[in-house]
Amino acid sequence: MKTIFTIPALFGLTMGLWAQEKPSDSLEGKKIVLDEVLVSAIRVTKESPVTFSNLGKDQVKPRNLGQDIPILMNFLPSVVTTSDAGAGIGYTSIRVRGSDNTRVNVTINGIPYNDAESHGSFWVNMPDFASSTENLQLQRGVGTSTNGSGAFGASLNILTDAISKTAYGQISSSIGSFNTLKNNIKFSTGLLNEHVEISGRLSRINSDGYVDRAASSLDSYFLQGAYKDDNTLIKALLFGGHEVTYQAWNGINADSLRTNRTYNSAGEYTDENGDTQYYGNEVDNYKQNHAQLLWNERLTASWSTNIALHYTRGRGFFEQYKEDDDLSTYGIAPAVIDGEDVNTTDLIRRRWLDNHFYGAVFSANYVNKNFNLILGGGWNKYEGGHFGEIIWARFANNTNYRDRYYDNNSSKTDFNFYTKLNYALDERWSLFGDLQYRSVGYKANGEDTGLVDDTFDFFNPKAGLTFDLNQNNNLYFSYAMVHREPNRNDYESGNPRPEQLNDFELGWRYVSSDFQVNSNLYYMKYKDQLVLTGELNDVGAPLRANIGDSYRLGLEIDANLNLGEHFQWQPNLALSTNRNEDFVFERNGTLEELGNTHIAFSPDIVIGNKLNYLPTERIQLSLLTKYVGKQYMGNIDADDSVLDSYSTTDFNVQYEINIDSFVKNIVFSALVNNMFNAKYVSNGYFGSFDYDDTTSATGTTTGFYSGYYPQAGTNFLLGATVSF
Template identity: 60%
Template sequence: MKNYLSLKAAKSQSCKVFKSQKLANYKSIFYFLFSIFYSLFSIAQEQDSTKVNQLDNVLVSAVRVTTKTPVSFSNLDKKDIKTRNLGQDIPILMNYLPSVVTTSDAGNGMGYTGIRVRGSDATRVNITINGIPYNDAESQGTFWVNMPDFASSVESLQLQRGVGTSTNGSGAFGASLNMLTDNYATKANGEISSSYGSFNSNKNTVKFSTGLLNDHFELAGRLSTIKSDGYVDRASSDLKSYFLQGTYVGKTTLIKALVFGGTEKTYQSWNGIDAVTLKENRRFNSAGMFTDEKGKNRFYDNETDNYNQDHYQLHWNESFTDKWSTNLAFHYTKGKGYYENYKEDAGMGDYGLTPVGTVTTTDLIRQKWLDNDFYGTTFSLKYKDEKLDVILGEGWNKYEGSHFGKVIWARYASQSELGDHYYNDFSTKVDGNIFLKVNYQLFKKLSLYGDLQYRTVQYKANSMETGLVDDSFSFLNPKAGLNFEINQKNTLYFSYAKANREPNRTDYEGGNVRPEKLNDFELGWRFNSDYFQLNTNFYYMGYKDQLVLTGELNDVGSPLRANSGDSYRAGIEIDATLKLSEKWFLQPNVTLSQNKNKDFYFTRDGVLQNLGETNIAFSPNIIAGNRLTFMPVKSLQLSLLSKFVGEQFMGNIDSELSKLDSYFVNDFNASFEFKTNKVFKSIMISALVNNIFNLKYESNGFFYTFDDDYSNPPAVKTMEGVGYYPQAGTNFLVGLTLKF
């Protein structure tokens, strides 16, 4: 959920003055960016070389890796995604990658979705779009619901597991995901796609490209709408998005300007359900429930999350020679929205209302707002020859977030006026980093990798929950590794990476929070032949003060974390691609791991106890996936996709009550694409049947570790404080894509 939570502060008047100044500053920024774009375009027209940069070698070259880098990673490109791109979010499309676990609040992969890698939650997965940070600066989370159907504008993505290589934005403590948006097209084209499925789910997308006009200019865009009622009751989504890019291609220059964004209205479904309700009514949603004055249970019809986010990016890529190239980018993101809910018997004093006689509580409807701006720049300089590959990169970003709350209706309104704020908070975060990456071919078969990053963070916030925060951090993150090519088919690698990471906004609510540190060791073997590819990777991630999920949620459904002292994650990842014949392909993967807190302390029955070694919350020891594909003819593809996730604890005290059962889910995907010589270049029909065996399972939940012995609860105890997020049974999506 979005980190809308803020608290009362006496900054209302100063914020108004600041906002007027801020608006003028943003206008200046836009004029400045426009003048830069115009100047770069003029320079580009004068270029004289014969080499044309490709976007996938430029926009993400500073943060991506290859098989010569000693890092564990997976790639997905547009063709891997297209047969299943029927409206579900990017995390769901990545579900079958190694070490990945996904979940959906609505239960059907639309609306709010989440991803964990090696047991690390989404706040610890670094996300970039064309090298620009996407994680929310304060919460460090990634809200895919703000970018509906973004998969339709993704050319490729790379998931690096572990610390990976240096990147822009928050540190990667479980993985980093970098996405490259659509490449330019040399010829004009268009695309119309629609899909429909269970729970009244539908997606409609229109794309176009002018192709290269005068061999230099391209304009391309996309409009999308996604709607779904959701598997969970009233967990509806109404999502709209757009994507527009202009590209100039010179002989040594590529300039790309992008504007993309989305708006979402999602009925809240982050409350989960208890064990009794799970058995009686899996689809029940308590969000918005209240008792009216006649004693009747009702549901507020606008218990919704509403948010709009717009992104602006400008990239200039220049190839000076065959060995030297640069990338300079500017970006700006504007986000604004609120969640609205009905509060029953709310304390009037909590909302700035004066009691009316003896009446001190009232039913009311509140909105909690977030109005934020995020802007900055990135730069990289690359040198590459036969033996040496060097990248110098830097990034500077600033976040400014205003948090405030409104009461839009109250049964006893007291002295309130329309538009009053019952709290006003403001926060800023400045993040800067510089890194140097070197890959040097020491000998014919042995290469050395080195990577050094220096990162600074300054975070200021004011609220009753976080207190007055004014924290600064300076992190030095070294990385090094060796890559040994035994022969043309076999490669061994080893790497070490050190990472540091600052707390997020909700971490400060717990008080006395500390930054976390990580030492990551990776040892891998890659085998590559015409019919068989195998990647095997051993990892050990040793943490100091790891901010692990406690299992608890705050009052807007955001997971809470706490420092756990010493802890580790260790395991083996194996993934393979096997060509059984010209028509049959097998792509299995498995992760076996141990994820432990060392000497974990917990207050039980009023006494602080050392529980010794315990399992880290939401970290299953087994994660496995498989894709079996049959292509009877070139245009027809049939795939069975399987995912197994072992049992996991939702807390850190190994309570049996906190266990999520293991689950094994299978999906079936079919697509048929045929070329035509008429109006359309191709027509593709696709279908996706999720959970074909109708398994009842839960992929997420919560657990409140009260001051009690929950490992051996007496018979009179209930499972209050334990909740689950049920996922949909058998459901389907079918789609039609017309390309012209």
């Protein structure tokens, strides 16, 4: 009999999942899959005309030895990852289809995670969060309507730990290169009286990093209380982290890349004897705490609702030693020393963020035989304080300790409402529609931004068609339009325009017991895209600029093949063309028309490969390879802006010992990263500057500079997890 995969499973689950359980026990007790209803409004299945990949806890577990979530996602299609410290711990980032992390919409249990002002996702604020993640879904392209900023490269939605039916305790430790040490403990009470569960985690990660002094000291926690009955699921969550990370955002120049790859200029100064020293507390120090209240209610056989309240509190600073800095920068009058004016001083400053983010998201789901309707949206507000303090100065004149040399505030409101419908025309054809209205208001008064008081109203329609050829094959086509507001840094260079993207996706999926393949063509047409210029601002944040018309055209293929009883092969390939159209650049005082140029940080080829060997049920060996093609760090195709292609290979082993006593089992893991010791660079920066030149016809000559973030050579992590 032909199997039809249609409604009512468009965004995740049918009502029957309330009673279902996962068919196998994990190391953390038997999980109940009803938690999936909390993200059902923004997730998709293979019957949706959306390109996506899923990554579950069991797939992540063998490599979850301290590295951040972006690094653990490295082998998904079209994904490129990087790490400031070079070893995947500390500040890490992800790009999808060439779009940087400010353009990847991230939600946790359906709640926005991207910083409201910068649009970035700072994974360093949630160390070891992978240990509290049940699964995640990466939707490439625009995807479906979600909460938070618009997705211009991808949407990543994370579901935290599911309810465990049985009680467990767990202790995990790992050690590795660069003095890396991770420890965590987890527990669950299991279901008490078949209704209530309490679970939690504490983690600590320390690492010196590959780059000099790029050390990280990271603490985090996760606490969950859950209640369920036949029609209700309520979860209350508290989680957060505290990171102290030595700054490594300066990168190195080409000479250092050849001679001293681990050099870090952060904190460097010259003492009174003329010797080079490094300030010991040139760190980023930030705390972030999250509270979520999630409530799903099944009202009838057809209707269910989700509502979530959330609050995030963030505060912290980065500290810098500044040598011979201008007193006027800090509003300090010149000091008089021995009768002479002194206009510069050595000083130590802290630049603070103190912010609140709160709001609500909601959805209602109606399911019947032929269609699935979802009504949803959210309202969120951000309030941020930005201020700078001087905590020491060699010549301070009449200033006091912790005087503020700037103090400004910003606020942002974000409201969206969406309607999604999947309608089954017959056993083979289904239609998908998705309409979203989004209103954003942003106010700021910083010296870097100027006075900002902008309101943006966006209408984002999406539509698609899915056709089931048979029980194994389906085809889909979708179109999506999305708009996106500028971020805080975009205002530094003037009055940026909002962006518009038209995304076309055409895909084919094949699914059988031993072979699954997903392939898709995409065409992403941008208007006023805010592309990375390659330059950084004074705090290491990438700068962007509107560039008019641009596009991304690509092919993505990923597969999963069972090769007999013991081998599994998971390859993926992404080929793309990413171009700025009719790009204009001012060089030597004259505008030049450069034609179609490469979009910065957009490789034309990305390949991932994973080969698993399971000789027994308790042993898994994996060989993982990543290839990333040549990239340009700027948009003018300059030779000095090239990041060379690179390939890395990791080796991963997991071995499980079942004991079945007080200690249930012990799982040993080993990970060798970059086992062939490739010397590669995954990120960098590139910029231009003009200087006076009397020999030039215009009196001006344009020069260029570049910087690089080298990644670690061969390094390892070893871990053990004991479950009770």
